[in-house]
Amino acid sequence: MDSLTKKSYELRRDIIEMIYNSKAGHVGGDLSVIDILTVLYYKVLNTSPDSRKDPDRDRFIMSKGHCTDALYAVLGDRGYFDKQEAIKTFSAFNSRFIGHPNTDVPGIEMNSGSLGHGIALGVGMALAAKLDGRSYRTYVVLGDGEMAEGSNYEAMMAASHYKLDNLCATVDLNGLQISGLTKEVLSSDDLGEKFRAFGWNVIDVQDGNSCPGLLDGYKLAAEFKGKPSVVIAHTVKGKGVSFMENKKGWHHGVLTEEQYTQAVKELEEVLL
Amino acid sequence: MNKIANRQVICDVLTEAAKKDKDILVVCSDSRGSAALTPFADQYPEQFIELGIAEQNLVTVSAGLASCGKKVFAASPASFLSTRSYEQAKVDVAYSGTNVTLIGISGGVSYGALGMTHHSCQDIASMASLPGMRVYLPSDRFQTARLIEALLKDEKPAYVRVSRSATEDVYEEHMEFTLDKANIISEGKDAVIIACGEMVPYAVEAQKKLTEKGLSVGVIDMYCIKPIDQEAIIKAAKNAKHVVTVEEHAPHGGLGSITAQIVSANCPGKVINLSLPDGHIIGGTNKEIFQYYGLDSEGIAKAIEKEME
Numbered sequence: 001m002d003s004l005t006k007k008s009y010e011l012r013r014d015i016i017e018m019i020y021n022s023k024a025g026h027v028g029g030d031l032s033v034i035d036i037l038t039v040l041y042y043k044v045l046n047t048s049p050d051s052r053k054d055p056d057r058d059r060f061i062m063s064k065g066h067c068t069d070a071l072y073a074v075l076g077d078r079g080y081f082d083k084q085e086a087i088k089t090f091s092a093f094n095s096r097f098i099g100h101p102n103t104d105v106p107g108i109e110m111n112s113g114s115l116g117h118g119i120a121l122g123v124g125m126a127l128a129a130k131l132d133g134r135s136y137r138t139y140v141v142l143g144d145g146e147m148a149e150g151s152n153y154e155a156m157m158a159a160s161h162y163k164l165d166n167l168c169a170t171v172d173l174n175g176l177q178i179s180g181l182t183k184e185v186l187s188s189d190d191l192g193e194k195f196r197a198f199g200w201n202v203i204d205v206q207d208g209n210s211c212p213g214l215l216d217g218y219k220l221a222a223e224f225k226g227k228p229s230v231v232i233a234h235t236v237k238g239k240g241v242s243f244m245e246n247k248k249g250w251h252h253g254v255l256t257e258e259q260y261t262q263a264v265k266e267l268e269e270v271l272l
Numbered sequence: 273m274n275k276i277a278n279r280q281v282i283c284d285v286l287t288e289a290a291k292k293d294k295d296i297l298v299v300c301s302d303s304r305g306s307a308a309l310t311p312f313a314d315q316y317p318e319q320f321i322e323l324g325i326a327e328q329n330l331v332t333v334s335a336g337l338a339s340c341g342k343k344v345f346a347a348s349p350a351s352f353l354s355t356r357s358y359e360q361a362k363v364d365v366a367y368s369g370t371n372v373t374l375i376g377i378s379g380g381v382s383y384g385a386l387g388m389t390h391h392s393c394q395d396i397a398s399m400a401s402l403p404g405m406r407v408y409l410p411s412d413r414f415q416t417a418r419l420i421e422a423l424l425k426d427e428k429p430a431y432v433r434v435s436r437s438a439t440e441d442v443y444e445e446h447m448e449f450t451l452d453k454a455n456i457i458s459e460g461k462d463a464v465i466i467a468c469g470e471m472v473p474y475a476v477e478a479q480k481k482l483t484e485k486g487l488s489v490g491v492i493d494m495y496c497i498k499p500i501d502q503e504a505i506i507k508a509a510k511n512a513k514h515v516v517t518v519e520e521h522a523p524h525g526g527l528g529s530i531t532a533q534i535v536s537a538n539c540p541g542k543v544i545n546l547s548l549p550d551g552h553i554i555g556g557t558n559k560e561i562f563q564y565y566g567l568d569s570e571g572i573a574k575a576i577e578k579e580m581e
Contacts, residue, residue, distance in 0.1 A: 121339070
């Protein structure tokens with residue numbers, strides 16, 4: 001197993017711990033997006049706890065903010081704060097680790113949680129980089145259910161109008177949302193075609209839970225000039241825990257003791 | 273008669289400031305003409321960003337720019353800015369505390385006969401209820417200039433509403449101005465009129481009419497709706513028999529509501545709220561609309577006289 005994949009499974013273990021402790025969170029989406037976050041925070045983003053005020057750091061926006069549990073796991077692991085604090089206090093009274101990203105947590109660039117804001121925030125950040133002649137890049141992670149928000153399409157138009165090749169979106173396309181299959185709730189078939197129609201460079205990553213595959217996708221995005229890029233990552237909701245995979249009920253499900261034990265066992269078997 | 277609208281003054285102040293500060297950005301949603309910001313766009317194209325008819329995007333992109341150190345002035349008709357992009361104002365500007373000044377142009381019933389889609393008679397209520405958002409309705413061109421100069425010096429979110437047409441001068445060019453302190457235009461023992469925005473010149477005129485009739489009437493220009501100058505309200509309410517608020521806004525959640533809240537908590541007394549109705553507004557020019565609803569000087573004076581009887 002490569003080191004990135006190993007890391008993503010260690011982080012899955014942290015997520016399960018956080019979710020089990022708090023009886024809160026969005027475990028299904030956390031497990032589908034964690035490989036994307038692992039690749040970004042360990043290989044792609046030019047940012048670190050020491051450079052978090054540096055104007056040249058890369059920017060990251062978690063547009064699907066309800067999966068902040070996964071983001072807390074990665075940021076804590078990268079040393080932005082004590083990871084155990086996040087695991088133990090996530091969603092607890094007066095904790096800074098609330099259920100959506102907020103800037104009281106070191107490493108979080110912008111507040112999020114209401115869907116459909118991330119691309120537009122990214123457009124602002126990427127435009128600022130162009131205006132200032134800075135080389136930093138801006139990355140935004142979205143959910144596929146989130147793509148029903150119309151504000152995304154306003155921002156997609158602006159990004160291509162301004163040729164923001166320093167902007168890279170990722171869609172965590174796990175095919176499920178709270179009410180069921182995304183294609184049944186409100187079909188967003190041919191999401192790549194939609195981005196293409198709005199003037200974006202589209203990179204399809206067939207296994208969006210494969211860290212090496214994602215890394216290749218981000219390399220292509222960084223090399224592409226003249227248009228913003230989107231990585232369409234075909235993921236599995238609940239990936240890594242057999243009884244959660246592709247089950248809509250795990251959108252924000254809470255684990256029983258038995259399920260927790262089973263989930264931990266499965267993840268640790270992968271790590272052996 | 274002054275012919276310079278407040279929106280033109282905003283353009284002048286920003287154009288002057290942009291000479292020395294490359295971080296000042298003006299962002300528009302196909303609204304540069306309506307906002308009188310075309311001269312800025314022509315002179316500083318590299319500091320002007322056009323986002324097309326997309327107000328939600330206007331506000332969130334502005335927040336993204338501000339998070340990278342830009343001083344952003346986002347201008348769009350008040351009707352759309354305060355409702356279409358309300359959630360963006362709530363999350364990306366107010367909650368995130370970004371350095372964005374939202375400029376609501378053609379506020380209130382500025383668009384006259386264009387009707388309810390284009391009126392913004394709820395923007396004080398909507399914007400003032402957002403934690404972290406400041407709300408300003410300057411009255412004349414001189415106060416507008418001082419306000420924008422002051423906002424250029426801080427880095428906090430704000431919403432500024434200005435009207436479309438030129439308003440009568442209330443002040444002189446080098447007026448005294450302190451951010452978040454109301455301008456006390458006159459003091460009175462019988463009644464005090466607390467007004468904001470375009471209503472202030474009418475309030476001043478009403479005060480003159482009433483003075484001629486032997487009444488002692490004061491006028492407070494409460495351009496700062498949030499944070500509101502509580503001290504000025506309490507002092508005036510204690511001195512005068514009647515408190516009358518005048519606003520180009522719906523009756524709920526605006527200057528009248530906020531004033532009544534302060535008066536009832538500190539020096540309980542009756543607050544009379546002159547405002548637009550809670551309903552469809554009649555078509556016409558803004559002046560005709562003000563007259564119809566008793567928001568011109570005649571209407572204000574009559575309402576106060578009636579109260580004094």
